[in-house]
Amino acid sequence: MPVTTDIAATYRRPRAVMRRLLAMPPHEGRALAIVMAGCVVVFIGQWPRLAREAHLSGQELNMLLGGALLAWVFMMPLVLYALAFFSHLVQRVFGGAGGGYSSRLALFWAFLASSPLILLHGLVAGFIGPGPGLQLVGLVWIAVFLWFWLSNLREAGWGTS
Template identity: 40%
Template sequence: MSLTLNIARSYRDPAQVVRGLLGQGVREPQVLFFNLLSCGLIFVAQWPRLSRDATLDPSVTFEQRMGGALFAVMFLLPLILYALAWALQGGLRLARMPVPGLWARLALFWALLAVTPLMLVQGGLSALLGPVGAVQAFGFVVAGAFIYILGFGVRAAIRLVQDGHGTPR
């Protein structure tokens, strides 16, 4: 199934989407692609806010702000996400619900990729409205959607391991 249809389906049934991805025989390059694509879309989501901030405070140019965001989102965030996936796998192992590392990374990176459309909307709202309560409240909606999709994705991976479809590593 296409990437955009899977993203839309993730809001209705994230466990089924993750099961489908795992059933297709997902490999590390695909998981890395999800990580980098989500980081790229998060970077794009920052542009409207950065433009607004540069217009309101010209002491730091738009290009300088973009350079900082590029470094943070495209170079540091992927590494941080891999560390979070490692911590997620470790936490699941401590809870006696081990899943393969690749599956934990898939659940985390897919959840992030699935909420990037909401992050793009939030970026547009922050450019139009500025730092107001409505934009911050929408941030909680984004975080809630991320936790929802991640939780059901991890649960799907755990159930596949329990059903004997995966080897915990």
């Protein structure tokens, strides 16, 4: 299935999509592509906020974009790999049987699948600015991300229906 179809399906049945992803042969390149795509989407989602910040403060937009590029596309994948390793260890402590690849895929897919809300968050930050609307969208993103991640971890570690 195309990635966009899988993202939309994740909002209805996250465990079914994760089950389908885990049924494919393990391929670290797939996991890397998913995390990189999620990080690129977040970077793009930062553009409206950074443009607003540059306009209001008089800073150079290219410098802000360069910093966001470095943070989201080059550094954040490493942070997410470390977080996936930590979640794998916690999963093993609680009796999970999944491997490291399934833990990585669970986190990375949750991150990519929740990325449309990150784009919305960037638009609200850029066009409306700080306030209750931005906080609400951020809270919804965190809730959806955690729902996806925990559902994916459950499917990856225990595989129960």
